[in-house]
Amino acid sequence: MAERGFVKCGDYSGIQYVKRLQLLNDRVKQKAEVAAYFQNFDEAEALYRKIDRKDLAIDLRQRLGDWFRVVQLVQSGGGNDDLLTHAWNMIGEYFSDRHKWEKAIKYYVQAKNTNALVQCYYALGDFNQLEALVNDIPETSPLLKEMAIKFTRAGLCQSAVETYVRMGDVKSAIDSCVLLNEWERAVGLAEQYNFPQIENVLTKYASHLLMNGKTLQAIELYRRANKSTEAAKLLAKLAKEVGKNPLRAKKLHVLAAFEVERMRKKMLDVSNLTSTKGTTAAQVTAQTLESLVQHDAATGEDRSLDNPWRGAEAYHLYLLAHRQLYSGRIERALRTCLKLSAYEDILEEREIYSLIALTAFYTKHFEQCSKAFVKLETLPGLDDKELRAMSELALKIFTTTRTEHQDPTMRPLECPNCRYQVKEWDARCGNCSRPFPTCVMTGMSIQAQSTKMCKACRHVCIEAEIRDQTNCPLCHTPFSFS
Template sequence: MYLDMDRRDLAISLRIKLGDWFRVLQLLKTGSGDCDDALLEQAYNAIGDYFADRQKWVNAVQYYLQGRNQERLAECYYMLEDYDGLERLTTVLPENHKLLPEIGQMFATVGMCEQAVNAYLKCNQPKAAIDTCVHLNQWNKAVELARTHNMKEIKSLLSKYASHLLEKNKTLEAVELYRKAHHFLDAAKLMFKIADEEAKKRTRPLRVKKLYVLAARLVENYHEQVKTSQQSKAKGKKSEATFALAGLLEEDATSSDNRVVDNAWRGAEAYHFFLLAQRQLYEGYMENAMRTAIHLREYEDIIPAVEIYSLLAICSTANRAFGTCSQAFIKLESLPSLEPEQRQFYEDLALEIFTKHAPKDSRMMERERSSEGAEGKLPTCIVTGLPIQEYQFWMCSVCKHCALEQEIGKYNCCPLCHSPVV
């Protein structure tokens, strides 16, 4: 038996020198004793190289698997376009294996972003994973990775991706991108831009109001984010007043658009009262409709003056407050934006109305109108559109707008921002 073993070893050595690995593998398998595992793997890999050199990748894979040659196995999977096999190999490899970056590059080359990211993350290369996402236009994934791994490039990534979306007129997608990345102020600015554009197009007021509400809610998220950030930085001895002051100082330092931060709800307010006045008018509450329309005069920078004063003229006429109606027509006739034909139409309509009715309000209306300056300092009820003269009233926890307690009791949600009534 020993003589036979010696002869087999000599035969194997001779075949190795001749490069006949097929015969070497045969001798190793047919031997009566245990064979050398290292030599067996060497034989498998040599035969795998034989088939790979002849581009017979399927055959090569079988031998590389048995020879545990992961580097050449990855090459064969790539050449065969067997990406499932390449993904399985990625799963089997230990973390930080030297082959993982190469596999990540293979996946990136064929546009398989998720698989490439998994390979790069397994070898602790988040920067390469993010670069791959950017190269493959998977911006959302890139931003998510940058935020997860606290990468400094997140701001520039967001700007690039947002520009990419805006070039394709995907503004809402850009807003969602900023929102998911917790860049609420940038999202709010884009949202206000959308709302302003829709307002210029004379889109349905309800839609415009919703857009302004969304924009304002994003600003509220920004306020809360600043407050939370300051609280996490502050020490335990600091008071709530100190937190609030620090948050306000940070907002002043970071905000470049005062309209977005300081007057976030102004657009939503304007269209809320615009819709409220019309609803009150059609439901027959003429007095309330006129008062709400009077309040709308504060929002000429949001809603075109011609729409505000036209609505006021209609409501005051329906309420038989012809003094207020006369003032509305005077304003309409003096608007510089009107065409001559439209101005003439208002003049003719005013003449028709005021030849039948004297341009006067009732004595009670006159007294109330004379005290409008004082009432203008009072909060306005978002349910009725009237000034709140009571000492106790309800205030929304989100938009900070007020309503009479007996009126808000009829609602489950805030009429302005639609947050639940607490």
């Protein structure tokens, strides 16, 4: 009867429905299907349960999308764990589609659906829960990369790094640090995992620091990375900028010199080359030559690195001359001052010759004083007022002194090599050109005195002058005299 009615109505789906009913061999099942057809779902479920067919009741609720009822039926013993998990996922999806994230999370947690939980926690901005999920996800899961990207977008560098490292992607971890301006962390990662492109990371970070005026941090970065040449160049540049503060400039020049020494020692350490098993003498020679070429290339752009201690010497003698002058040791101060004329490329000429003129005046070395005034009056950049003041001062000095413009008679000194007469402050013999090293303790020229050398900076001192000294006067390395 029903089939004929559907035929009359032209309802093809109804005809198929009747055929399915005819295939059912149970009268109760047929009644349940009819009840469901007329949307009496509770009645249909009751009929299925009456014949102890919870599986059919669950199937009915699944077709209806009534997942809450599916959960109830499964929990009452009508299904398996997989079906229960599927039902929880479907309920979570129901709530997430309506942006009810907290309720969705409740069901996704029960279903252990990590992918869905990541989306919900991210939508809520609950990054603490996201971080807690990282350790529960397998290292090979592509979900880790998605989470790391989300952490990076949220500015959570530490979480992003830990996630990338967990999946073994150090490059992405470093890129994330760079993107978030966490340069120090990026360098640390590159060093920790021996990242092959660490040079690029260092260069970018150093540029970032220098652009922000953080020169000292850039120097420290280069030192940590064993980039002694770059560190020395920055230190020397910084020393030039702080020339008005001689003590600070000296310290910076000493640090720059030590960095250059560290680079040289590393490049020319033959003991390391020869310790390699199977290394021949020819190979050692070739490697040493290669190191020399690298050293020349490294220092070629900045010639101050060829003689790195020169800047430290200049400011050391400049400070020493002032201490000697103000402590009343004017004769020693003059000898030290006259050494400063060799450092015109580092110290300001006006500072050098003003100090020489003043000290020479007090010691009555009027020849040296006159030479200093001549030098001062010919300095470029002087205005008329300054030039006139200098001329008047020179005139006053040399017209009020009864002696000629000469230095007082001094005890004769001879060059140990050729017996030619030299002065106390001469840096080399005028006849044989033998150099006289400078005592960094007193500023005196060392001609025949017994000396001791500092192991660190290789500068010498007169032995009699350093009996109570425990540190090198120039580099301040303790107990370093051989």
